[in-house]
Amino acid sequence: MTTRAIWRLGLWANVLLGVVLAALPAGGAPAADTAQVDKPDELVRSGNIPPDLTLRARVLEVAPAGRVQIDWRWGGEGLGGSVYRGVLGRGLALGEWSPSAPLAALTRGRTLKQRWWYVTFTVNDNASRRLRMEFEFSYRGKVIKTFQGAGPDGGTVGVVVPMHRLGAGQGPDHADFVAELTGLREYAQRRLDWMESLPWAKGPRPKELLIVSNLGGYGEGVGYGKRHGDRAIVEIEARVLRGLGVNGLRSGPAFVRELAHKGASWAAELNRGEISHASGYPVPAYRKDRRNNDPECGCPFGGKVARAKAEAIRSALAENLSIATPEVWALTVDEIGSVFDKSAEGKKHMETCPRCVEAFRSWAQRRGATPADFGQGDWAAVKPMLAGGPKAATYYARTFNNDASAGMFRELAAAFDTANAAKRESLKRGEKGGPATQPWVYSYALRGNTFLMGGHSLDFFDFYRQADNAFVYETSNRGWQIWQWDSYLCDVGRVVTRETGKPLGVYVKPHRGAPVQRALSAVARGARMLYWYTYGPDYHKGDSFSENPQALELTAKAAWLLGKSEDLWWNAAWAQAPRVAIVKPRCSEFLGNDAQWENAKWVYTALAHAHVSVDPIDEVMLATADLSRYRAIYVNGSHLPRKAAAAVERYVREGGVLWTSGWGCARDEADEPLTALQGVLGLEGRGEPELWYAVKRYGATAVQSFADAKSVLAPVPAGAKITGHGPCAGSFMPAVGREALKPAAGAEALAKFADGQVAMTVNRYGKGRAYTVGFYPGLEYSATIRDAAPAAGDAPPPAGPDMSRDFDAARRGFIAAPALAVAAPTVEPSVPAVEGVLLKNPAGKHAVVLMNWAYRHTGAADKGKAEIALVELKDVKILVRGAGGVRRATSARLDRELPVRREGDGATFTLPRLEEGDVVALE
Numbered sequence: 024m025t026t027r028a029i030w031r032l033g034l035w036a037n038v039l040l041g042v043v044l045a046a047l048p049a050g051g052a053p054a055a056d057t058a059q060v061d062k063p064d065e066l067v068r069s070g071n072i073p074p075d076l077t078l079r080a081r082v083l084e085v086a087p088a089g090r091v092q093i094d095w096r097w098g099g100e101g102l103g104g105s106v107y108r109g110v111l112g113r114g115l116a117l118g119e120w121s122p123s124a125p126l127a128a129l130t131r132g133r134t135l136k137q138r139w140w141y142v143t144f145t146v147n148d149n150a151s152r153r154l155r156m157e158f159e160f161s162y163r164g165k166v167i168k169t170f171q172g173a174g175p176d177g178g179t180v181g182v183v184v185p186m187h188r189l190g191a192g193q194g195p196d197h198a199d200f201v202a203e204l205t206g207l208r209e210y211a212q213r214r215l216d217w218m219e220s221l222p223w224a225k226g227p228r229p230k231e232l233l234i235v236s237n238l239g240g241y242g243e244g245v246g247y248g249k250r251h252g253d254r255a256i257v258e259i260e261a262r263v264l265r266g267l268g269v270n271g272l273r274s275g276p277a278f279v280r281e282l283a284h285k286g287a288s289w290a291a292e293l294n295r296g297e298i299s300h301a302s303g304y305p306v307p308a309y310r311k312d313r314r315n316n317d318p319e320c321g322c323p324f325g326g327k328v329a330r331a332k333a334e335a336i337r338s339a340l341a342e343n344l345s346i347a348t349p350e351v352w353a354l355t356v357d358e359i360g361s362v363f364d365k366s367a368e369g370k371k372h373m374e375t376c377p378r379c380v381e382a383f384r385s386w387a388q389r390r391g392a393t394p395a396d397f398g399q400g401d402w403a404a405v406k407p408m409l410a411g412g413p414k415a416a417t418y419y420a421r422t423f424n425n426d427a428s429a430g431m432f433r434e435l436a437a438a439f440d441t442a443n444a445a446k447r448e449s450l451k452r453g454e455k456g457g458p459a460t461q462p463w464v465y466s467y468a469l470r471g472n473t474f475l476m477g478g479h480s481l482d483f484f485d486f487y488r489q490a491d492n493a494f495v496y497e498t499s500n501r502g503w504q505i506w507q508w509d510s511y512l513c514d515v516g517r518v519v520t521r522e523t524g525k526p527l528g529v530y531v532k533p534h535r536g537a538p539v540q541r542a543l544s545a546v547a548r549g550a551r552m553l554y555w556y557t558y559g560p561d562y563h564k565g566d567s568f569s570e571n572p573q574a575l576e577l578t579a580k581a582a583w584l585l586g587k588s589e590d591l592w593w594n595a596a597w598a599q600a601p602r603v604a605i606v607k608p609r610c611s612e613f614l615g616n617d618a619q620w621e622n623a624k625w626v627y628t629a630l631a632h633a634h635v636s637v638d639p640i641d642e643v644m645l646a647t648a649d650l651s652r653y654r655a656i657y658v659n660g661s662h663l664p665r666k667a668a669a670a671v672e673r674y675v676r677e678g679g680v681l682w683t684s685g686w687g688c689a690r691d692e693a694d695e696p697l698t699a700l701q702g703v704l705g706l707e708g709r710g711e712p713e714l715w716y717a718v719k720r721y722g723a724t725a726v727q728s729f730a731d732a733k734s735v736l737a738p739v740p741a742g743a744k745i746t747g748h749g750p751c752a753g754s755f756m757p758a759v760g761r762e763a764l765k766p767a768a769g770a771e772a773l774a775k776f777a778d779g780q781v782a783m784t785v786n787r788y789g790k791g792r793a794y795t796v797g798f799y800p801g802l803e804y805s806a807t808i809r810d811a812a813p814a815a816g817d818a819p820p821p822a823g824p825d826m827s828r829d830f831d832a833a834r835r836g837f838i839a840a841p842a843l844a845v846a847a848p849t850v851e852p853s854v855p856a857v858e859g860v861l862l863k864n865p866a867g868k869h870a871v872v873l874m875n876w877a878y879r880h881t882g883a884a885d886k887g888k889a890e891i892a893l894v895e896l897k898d899v900k901i902l903v904r905g906a907g908g909v910r911r912a913t914s915a916r917l918d919r920e921l922p923v924r925r926e927g928d929g930a931t932f933t934l935p936r937l938e939e940g941d942v943v944a945l946e
């Protein structure tokens with residue numbers, strides 16, 4: 024059997040059909056910072072280990088020589104769960120076999136739920152070196168395998184048991200089990216051989232883009248997290264990493280970093296940059312199990328903060344500027360939450376701490392709040408109230424939560440900016456030493472992709488107004504229908520990058536799906552760093568993708584495609600700035616219901632499927648930025664601050680188009696009617712929305728079903744059927760809820776409910792117009808791909824949902840038609856779920872980055888698992904506007920030229936085949 028076949032079969036049975044994903048119920052408190060985003064994938068249960076599978080081992084060589092003790096351990100130390108440990112033999116002479124032990128005894132009765140079981144053997148203590156061991160496995164008294172393992176630099180050797188080869192009638196004497204039962208070195212070598220057999224093995228890898236991952240497990244001697252002491256394994260794994268395009272390390276053995284920094288041998292290609300660290304929140308953290316906690320724990324306004332900040336900056340600069348690599352991304356806090364969570368009281372700390380109350384008052388005054396917003400007559404009585412007080416108080420307290428947290432990193436970011444400015448000046452002067460030779464340094468907190476989930480303490484716009492030198496988030500979402508939301512967050516990154524000059528970086532988790540599309544989406548938005556989170560390797564770090572062949576293959580494919588096309592997207596800009604803005608107001612995140620919050624994200628999806636490119640902006644930009652660059656603004660939320668509303672009123676009066684839905688723009692930050700926009704929308708007043716289904720905020724796992732009887736709040740009235748006309752022609756039965764609109768004189772009804780009430784209006788106001796949709800069109804657009812269609816009579820349900828087939832163009836029209844009327848798409852693929860971005864590189868060359876986000880459900884749901892696969896597309900026609908007289912189009916993926924035709928104001932070409940994505944050069 025070839026190594027490739029071994030790897031392919033080394034999977035649970037259905038991997039060849041598609042990704043197997045845990046479809047856990049969505050849940051968790053919507054706005055909690057603890058929202059789970061980093062749960063490891065559920066592993067497949069292995070068969071039981073037969074009791075008559077035994078193991079013995081002996082030490083052939085170790086220094087210092089003498090009697091030896093062989094210990095074993097597995098689990099924990101970064102691999103998840105507890106550490107299990109025991110002794111295989113003690114007081115053994117060199118060459119003397121340990122007693123035989125059943126392998127099952129090492130599990131201590133636990134059922135292993137892993138495909139590979141990594142067992143670490145150590146000899147004596149941390150002083151051990153030059154270890155060579157032999158292992159012998161027997162089944163029913165017959166030896167099935169003997170092999171050696173070496174730890175030249177220490178007393179540690181790793182062994183891999185292929186658990187996935189046991190069970191289903193297959194025992195340890197099966198050739199597949201025997202072949203894969205080896206030491207770590209052979210295991211790593213098999214993976215490398217398989218990687219090198221892939222079609223993506225050859226070809227360039229990115230040289231400018233920093234691609235980072237982990238390379239752990241090696242250690243001298245014996246100790247925590249050390250899984251082997253063999254540099255040869257490190258070298259093998261480094262070659263795998265190069266195949267994945269990795270050119271920088273997050274963590275690696277000291278000797279590799281040294282070689283990399285010196286540009287020596289095989290490690291030289293791992294020195295494009297690295298991820299290092301800077302200190303976290305400059306406050307002590309409260310710990311329940313500790314007596315004498317510092318009274319300033321978690322207080323951003325404590326008396327010791329200034330000193331702690333200064334010390335943090337000093338050490339962060341000293342450490343990071345001395346790294347001999349071109350650029351350093353210094354992580355402050357992983358999956359960062361609120362600073363107040365480090366206090367004993369949690370976020371409520373701000374309500375009781377006199378320092379914080381005082382700081383809040385002056386902060387609120389600077390923001391233009393009044394005591395009346397807090398139900399008070401004067402400032403002396405004002406304090407932050409996260410809940411229970413007037414709604415405006417909640418809005419301010421939660422905004423303060425963000426600002427106080429972000430403010431902890433303001434000075435660090437400024438210090439790094441200063442260091443980078445010094446380097447820039449030094450380079451300009453042509454210096455060969457000093458700051459010119461130091462690395463570019465970027466401090467960043469790792470953000471969960473909470474913008475796409477239920478929300479978070481820390482906003483994605485406000486946070487970067489104060490903190491960090493780089494915008495970095497992680498892709499985590501398992502819901503295959505919403506993987507394209509990563510483009511939404513990358514678009515936020517693109518806008519923040521444009522406004523602040525901070526570079527964009529993305530942690531892509533290949534085992535969470537769509538690594539090719541996610542990587543392309545990021546580089547199409549100017550990302551300068553990708554972190555394949557994480558290679559691990561698997562025997563060193565949990566939640567890794569290195570044991571997942573499909574994820575490895577797609578990651579290699581992404582690296583291959585990125586390498587082939589780097590000159591087209593590196594430092595490139597969008598050829599056409601978006602003419603449509605979308606806003607998901609922070610105010611609505613705090614005060615609005617869950618339906619409007621989810622609706623907002625699906626409005627993005629519908630616009631993306633109509634190929635309308637957008638700038639996500641926030642309520643602050645809405646109030647302060649020049650909005651005239653946008654022909655339409657989509658405000659997706661029920662609540663909007665009055666200042667932002669006033670700017671929107673001016674924008675429409677001067678000729679802009681406003682679109683809103685889902686009880687949109689009904690209330691202000693005090694939860695009072697938003698009167699400033701009532702006339703703009705042409706409504707006589709706003710009732711409360713009527714809800715029929717309990718929509719949940721997305722929680723990084725499965726997309727919520729719309730067919731769960733427990734979530735039904737009320738039956739959908741027969742009279743709720745929606746029928747539109749004109750640009751929004753279409754008719755369907757809604758599922759979520761509605762607001763019967765009360766149009767004022769002059770407003771026109773574009774859609775009605777069957778009972779005669781108005782479902783959508785357009786109103787002329789000044790030189791512009793405003794659309795109001797009296798239902799949740801984003802959610803209704805998503806309704807067709809959330810659940811498999813029910814069986815009709817005796818007929819089996821059709822396979823699906825299928826994103827290339829099941830989205831309804833008519834439903835999309837209620838969202839996209841107004842935008843399309845004022846902004847023709849720049850890139851218009853013939854398939855809605857294919858996204859295209861037109862770039863122009865510094866040499867003036869155009870290219871289209873294409874991402875195919877269409878997945879489909881391939882089988883019936885089984886015990887909470889969904890089997891899904893990419894929909895590979897044929898003959899996708901791409902229309903490109905604004906790239907000048909295009910004569911030639913060349914696909915990087917297909918390595919061939921495609922015929923180009925002129926069509927109207929653009930050029931078209933047809934891709935005969937589109938897998939996950941492509942980059943097409945235009946000339």
Ligand SMILES: [Zn+2]
Pocket residue numbers: 321322323324325372373376377378379
């Ligand atoms: Zn405090």
